[in-house]
Amino acid sequence: MSDVQFNQTILVCDSNEISRANTVKCLAYLWSGPIEQCISPAAAQAFLSQNKNKQTIFIAALADFIDVKFSSWLLDLSFKGQLILLLNADDTLPKFLPLDQITLVHKPAKLHDFQKIFCIDKNELDAIKLDKAFLTQLLSRRDALSIEFQAQYLARSEKVWGFESLTRFQYQGQKLDTLEVIKAIEFFGLMDKFSTIFFKRLSEVLPAFRNTRISLNLSLYDVEKYDLLNLMSVMLQQTNMPANKITLEFSYDAYFHSSAQAITLLCQLKALGFDMSIDGYKGDLAELTRLPLMIDEVKLSLSNQKNHKSVYILPDIKDIVPLSHNVGTRVVFAEIEQYQQFKKAQKFSTDAILQGYYLAPPVGFSELASLQLA
Numbered sequence: 001m002s003d004v005q006f007n008q009t010i011l012v013c014d015s016n017e018i019s020r021a022n023t024v025k026c027l028a029y030l031w032s033g034p035i036e037q038c039i040s041p042a043a044a045q046a047f048l049s050q051n052k053n054k055q056t057i058f059i060a061a062l063a064d065f066i067d068v069k070f071s072s073w074l075l076d077l078s079f080k081g082q083l084i085l086l087l088n089a090d091d092t093l094p095k096f097l098p099l100d101q102i103t104l105v106h107k108p109a110k111l112h113d114f115q116k117i118f119c120i121d122k123n124e125l126d127a128i129k130l131d132k133a134f135l136t137q138l139l140s141r142r143d144a145l146s147i148e149f150q151a152q153y154l155a156r157s158e159k160v161w162g163f164e165s166l167t168r169f170q171y172q173g174q175k176l177d178t179l180e181v182i183k184a185i186e187f188f189g190l191m192d193k194f195s196t197i198f199f200k201r202l203s204e205v206l207p208a209f210r211n212t213r214i215s216l217n218l219s220l221y222d223v224e225k226y227d228l229l230n231l232m233s234v235m236l237q238q239t240n241m242p243a244n245k246i247t248l249e250f251s252y253d254a255y256f257h258s259s260a261q262a263i264t265l266l267c268q269l270k271a272l273g274f275d276m277s278i279d280g281y282k283g284d285l286a287e288l289t290r291l292p293l294m295i296d297e298v299k300l301s302l303s304n305q306k307n308h309k310s311v312y313i314l315p316d317i318k319d320i321v322p323l324s325h326n327v328g329t330r331v332v333f334a335e336i337e338q339y340q341q342f343k344k345a346q347k348f349s350t351d352a353i354l355q356g357y358y359l360a361p362p363v364g365f366s367e368l369a370s371l372q373l374a
Contacts, residue, residue, distance in 0.1 A: 009034045013044040014061035023109045030114055041068050048077050059084040062091045070094050132188040139193055148362035156350040162213030166362050192226035199231045205365050206239040215247040220254050220262045229268050243273030252278050270294045299332040302341050
């Protein structure tokens with residue numbers, strides 16, 4: 001991907017409101033840059049004519065151009081960008097299109113239809129040079145870091161129970177792989193700078209969760225070099241948010257293989273009133289039979305529960321029972337991506353919390369209200 005492609009606008013032209021909204025929702029999950037919408041070829045022509053000097057990705061529902069000679073229409077505009085055609089089952093493609101970059105997507109559009117188009121792969125990340133200078137510049141820009149929220153549901157009632165906050169990074173409109181960026185931040189010793197920015201940004205929206213719950217995925221990496229406890233205390237003071245409405249998620253190793261200083265920090269966070277969680281546990285459930293009483297929750301990743309035939313399965317009931325012996329221990333089934341996973345998890349434990357893309361994708365802060373009222 002060239003540097004020019006980082007400065008692109010997406011234009012979606014589709015007269016079908018439901019189809020257009022679905023396409024935009026998929027795009028918004030992958031793309032942080034401008035997304036424009038229109039419902040007619042005339043409106044698309046006006047936009048493309050006014051933005052000839054800008055790189056545009058044009059996503060068009062072919063059915064809306066049935067009365068237009070599409071090839072001539074594109075030639076008249078001198079359109080040189082990337083074209084993505086949204087197709088109905090009975091659409092007939094033009095015999096000639098004067099473009100090199102054309103992608104076909106069948107309606108209704110799905111998230112994976114756009115992943116290869118908009119996601120940056122590892123080679124492209126290397127080309128960006130994810131070094132300390134780049135990361136320092138990235139963290140200095142407000143638009144480079146955003147927070148999304150994924151709903152968690154009660155298995156018994158399917159009502160929203162809370163949300164997990166998810167950090168997103170973007171560079172000039174293109175979303176970056178969060179795990180790769182976080183690893184680089186840790187490697188170059190920028191965790192203190194990132195944490196300060198993250199908690200400041202989170203404090204701006206945290207009061208909205210006062211009547212529900214929110215989970216934060218945290219790391220103890222380099223925690224000896226900055227005051228995480230103070231950052232958390234300041235956040236509580238600034239937002240007047242009850243600590244018991246917030247769950248702090250750490251890895252299994254954080255609780256059982258950390259330094260004495262890190263363990264002391266975990267105890268201090270618990271003393272402030274935070275709920276404590278083991279995040280994404282992937283080991284033998286039998287090892288969780290004697291959890292410290294400070295742990296309130298265990299999150300199990302269903303995407304890793306597969307048998308030899310690659311079929312999604314759930315742990316045996318006898319393996320999960322010991323968790324209930326810990327006073328107040330919740331079980332969260334995460335990364336639910338299929339209907340079968342959802343129904344099995346729901347049947348398995350009506351007291352569990354369910355989370356995953358099948359139930360609800362992560363959304364921006366502006367979309368939270370509709371989920372909280374669901």
